[in-house]
Amino acid sequence: MKTIVLIGAGMMGTALTLPAAANGNRIRVVGTPLDREIIEHAKKTHRQKTMDRKLPDENEYYQIEALDEALEGADFVISGVSSFGVDWLLNEALPHVPQDTPILSVTKGLVDDAEGRLETIPAYLERNIGRPLNICAIGGPCTAYELADLRQSCVTFCGKDMATLEMMREAMQTGYYHISLSTDVTGVECAVAMKNAYALAVTSAVGALEAQEGEGCKEAYNPQAGIFGQAVREMSRMLRLLGGKPENIMLAAGDLYVTVYGGRTRRLGILLGRGLSIADALAQLSGVTLESVSIATRTVRALRIRAARGEIDPADFPILMHIGDVLDGKCSLHMPWESFR
Amino acid sequence: MKTIVLIGAGMMGTALTLPAAANGNRIRVVGTPLDREIIEHAKKTHRQKTMDRKLPDENEYYQIEALDEALEGADFVISGVSSFGVDWLLNEALPHVPQDTPILSVTKGLVDDAEGRLETIPAYLERNIGRPLNICAIGGPCTAYELADLRQSCVTFCGKDMATLEMMREAMQTGYYHISLSTDVTGVECAVAMKNAYALAVTSAVGALEAQEGEGCKEAYNPQAGIFGQAVREMSRMLRLLGGKPENIMLAAGDLYVTVYGGRTRRLGILLGRGLSIADALAQLSGVTLESVSIATRTVRALRIRAARGEIDPADFPILMHIGDVLDGKCSLHMPWESFR
Numbered sequence: 189m190k191t192i193v194l195i196g197a198g199m200m201g202t203a204l205t206l207p208a209a210a211n212g213n214r215i216r217v218v219g220t221p222l223d224r225e226i227i228e229h230a231k232k233t234h235r236q237k238t239m240d241r242k243l244p245d246e247n248e249y250y251q252i253e254a255l256d257e258a259l260e261g262a263d264f265v266i267s268g269v270s271s272f273g274v275d276w277l278l279n280e281a282l283p284h285v286p287q288d289t290p291i292l293s294v295t296k297g298l299v300d301d302a303e304g305r306l307e308t309i310p311a312y313l314e315r316n317i318g319r320p321l322n323i324c325a326i327g328g329p330c331t332a333y334e335l336a337d338l339r340q341s342c343v344t345f346c347g348k349d350m351a352t353l354e355m356m357r358e359a360m361q362t363g364y365y366h367i368s369l370s371t372d373v374t375g376v377e378c379a380v381a382m383k384n385a386y387a388l389a390v391t392s393a394v395g396a397l398e399a400q401e402g403e404g405c406k407e408a409y410n411p412q413a414g415i416f417g418q419a420v421r422e423m424s425r426m427l428r429l430l431g432g433k434p435e436n437i438m439l440a441a442g443d444l445y446v447t448v449y450g451g452r453t454r455r456l457g458i459l460l461g462r463g464l465s466i467a468d469a470l471a472q473l474s475g476v477t478l479e480s481v482s483i484a485t486r487t488v489r490a491l492r493i494r495a496a497r498g499e500i501d502p503a504d505f506p507i508l509m510h511i512g513d514v515l516d517g518k519c520s521l522h523m524p525w526e527s528f529r
Numbered sequence: 530m531k532t533i534v535l536i537g538a539g540m541m542g543t544a545l546t547l548p549a550a551a552n553g554n555r556i557r558v559v560g561t562p563l564d565r566e567i568i569e570h571a572k573k574t575h576r577q578k579t580m581d582r583k584l585p586d587e588n589e590y591y592q593i594e595a596l597d598e599a600l601e602g603a604d605f606v607i608s609g610v611s612s613f614g615v616d617w618l619l620n621e622a623l624p625h626v627p628q629d630t631p632i633l634s635v636t637k638g639l640v641d642d643a644e645g646r647l648e649t650i651p652a653y654l655e656r657n658i659g660r661p662l663n664i665c666a667i668g669g670p671c672t673a674y675e676l677a678d679l680r681q682s683c684v685t686f687c688g689k690d691m692a693t694l695e696m697m698r699e700a701m702q703t704g705y706y707h708i709s710l711s712t713d714v715t716g717v718e719c720a721v722a723m724k725n726a727y728a729l730a731v732t733s734a735v736g737a738l739e740a741q742e743g744e745g746c747k748e749a750y751n752p753q754a755g756i757f758g759q760a761v762r763e764m765s766r767m768l769r770l771l772g773g774k775p776e777n778i779m780l781a782a783g784d785l786y787v788t789v790y791g792g793r794t795r796r797l798g799i800l801l802g803r804g805l806s807i808a809d810a811l812a813q814l815s816g817v818t819l820e821s822v823s824i825a826t827r828t829v830r831a832l833r834i835r836a837a838r839g840e841i842d843p844a845d846f847p848i849l850m851h852i853g854d855v856l857d858g859k860c861s862l863h864m865p866w867e868s869f870r
Contacts, residue, residue: 328755328758329750329751329754329755329757329758330751330754330755331750331751334749334750334751335751337749339738339749339751339752340734340737340751340752340755340864340866341751341752341755342751342754342755342756342758342759342866342869366755366866366867366869368869368870393681396681397680407790408675408678408680409670409672409675409786409787409790409791410670410671410672410675410676410680410681410682410683410787411680411681411682412786412787413670413671413683413783413784413786413787414669414670414671414681414682414683414707414783415683416670416782416783416786417669417670417683417779417780417782417783417784417786418683418779418783420761420778420779420782420783421776421779424776424778424779434775435762435765437761437765437778438758438759438761438762438765439758441757441758441761441782442754442755442757442758442759442761443754443758445750445753445754445757445758445786446750446751446753446754449748449750450750523681525681525683525707526707528683528707528709529709
């Protein structure tokens, strides 16, 4: 039995408490300052408010002020913050975590800088905290809702230290939560991040057909599959560019597959495919947090800097560069079929 | 303007006459002995009977006895026979085709032998006809129905001779039919063949959920995506094993995506996922030609021979080997989640 402290009571983090509790671990959930209501609701109802799903009865809940108390005796920490919460985690929460306590991060994304570098979240956190951090991360196709519904899910835990990864897998693996291990943090995290722009592209084919034949028309899969194939080609190139292992393309492909059918990114992709500008599409989706837009924008921003320096050929990434232009409001979406190669 | 002779009036072959005719080529469609009714119907109605879709008004139709007449002045031949018709093509039709007339084959599949070799259809035809054959083939995610509906479709023409491929592309490319070219025949054809077993596996997740929650329940995508990712991993290994270029994994991924949503293979995968034996599932689908079952069975048969000789580790292909057992009637389908690696 391990003592696991989850920081951040969002959907994915709390969904992870289900396999963790199934293995008899002690779970302490600490909300961020934005999670106050979620924590109060969970204390009373044992449900996660945002996704309205049952959580383990054994979970203990803490507001952020009790972080130090919750961390006492922790075997490892799960960070459940979204990419928007990374700097809060870095500055407000991580300093409370003892140096030798391993961390498992669910945060998806890459951080870009003015030089066009793209850094994984674990690397970004370790560089900025200024001390060694035994940080691992989760990749692979797994949406929070379906994990909370105990659906068969395959993920990859990645990190520098295989012994830590094995300890975490033993704590978390169940008959429906299947965990592979990898020390290729760059490969796994790139795969996870890149799928965002491409999921917008694949789902835009649904909207493009609706623009021709009316909403609710029968779906067509040749166009989606054509974009899916080109997406895998471009994601393979990105993986190589950023130094990830080529075989992790399978994570990107699986993650793209699940995201095409996921809620928010799919809805945005369909609206863009219908010909809406990004501004109009986001207005229709008001109130929805679009992490995918932020991640896609950062990735393209970095690629543009590298392209300007002649380090990459943007023609190798026709979908990604076009989605970047669409997200910047430069044009509406017109799939560049003739540029696929 | 080219003169293009299509041999075999099945769905995919006749769907190809739409982009071909759009470019002003002269199209002659010659039915196999099994296509008599399709040809008569098309002569009268300009529609393909099996898929009930409109064909170009300019198409000319011939019964098989008029093959030599139809071949007169042909710039290239498209073979539209299914994998079940390959030996008919080899023995009855190809001897009529002049040696220097290039052929474009739509037939999907690999041919296995007692030594566990897997050969592409172009290689099989050339080896058996006993003379050089300028044969190209089509890969990539494109279903006949959607091509006939003029949906955006991305395919790859592969062959030994780039000049021939370019001539064919020029004849066939349109604003919705996008053609990449490749000289990696093995890679393209393997990608196309392998996706069959894996499409059964991905769609089985739909049936497995229905077995728990009832038919028509809400779909879950974590399980499908987990299998999809492992499928990409296994297909990459197969590509390497058979000597295809690794980058053609994008064709396999795109083709798998479209097949998951295609009609017949999806229906079989769902039935197997519900727990039906292959015999019971095929009984429910009576009358349906299941090329995918035949292709998957051949691939697994070859792998088993290689595994018995210690040339491959079957544990590298847990999904494929299990699907092989299911198709042989040895067991019902239980996804080997724990063996994914």
